[in-house]
Amino acid sequence: MEFWRIPFDANEIDITLGEVYILDDRCKGCGYCIEFCPRQVLQISDKFNKKGYHPPVVVNPESCVNCHYCEVICAEFAIYSVEAVSCPNKN
Template sequence: MAYKHYIDLNKCKGCGLCVDVCPKNVLEISTDVNEKGYFPAFQARPENCVFCSTCCIMCPDVAISITETKDDTNIV
């Protein structure tokens, strides 16, 4: 199965909760500001993502999602 990890950069407030709980240290807080004036999270090391969904569960803004894809390769 292949999965896609997606962060809605304009929903993310940059609270950092997802960064703190990621077991593979995939996420970081961006130095770029989103349209609401926040520094959103992003996948700094997408190749390390194991699609555990801990970040999705922790996100208070529901800005992160992991979905199954039809392709056999993981799309990050």
């Protein structure tokens, strides 16, 4: 994450990391999850799902902060995120 100014306690803050799951065949390709992801984690894919839509694909997995917005904006129950277990070593 890039900061305009580095907070004094930056090292102590534990940023939640997320893991995005996509149920490809449920997707209808509206693109809302891609457009409204605050961390630009997703991108439209080239592949076709069973229904002929292009589902999203995770392109920046490490950027996901598990905000769940893709999950709540999706009208198809096709995408969700879970908290990724982060290792204790922080830089």
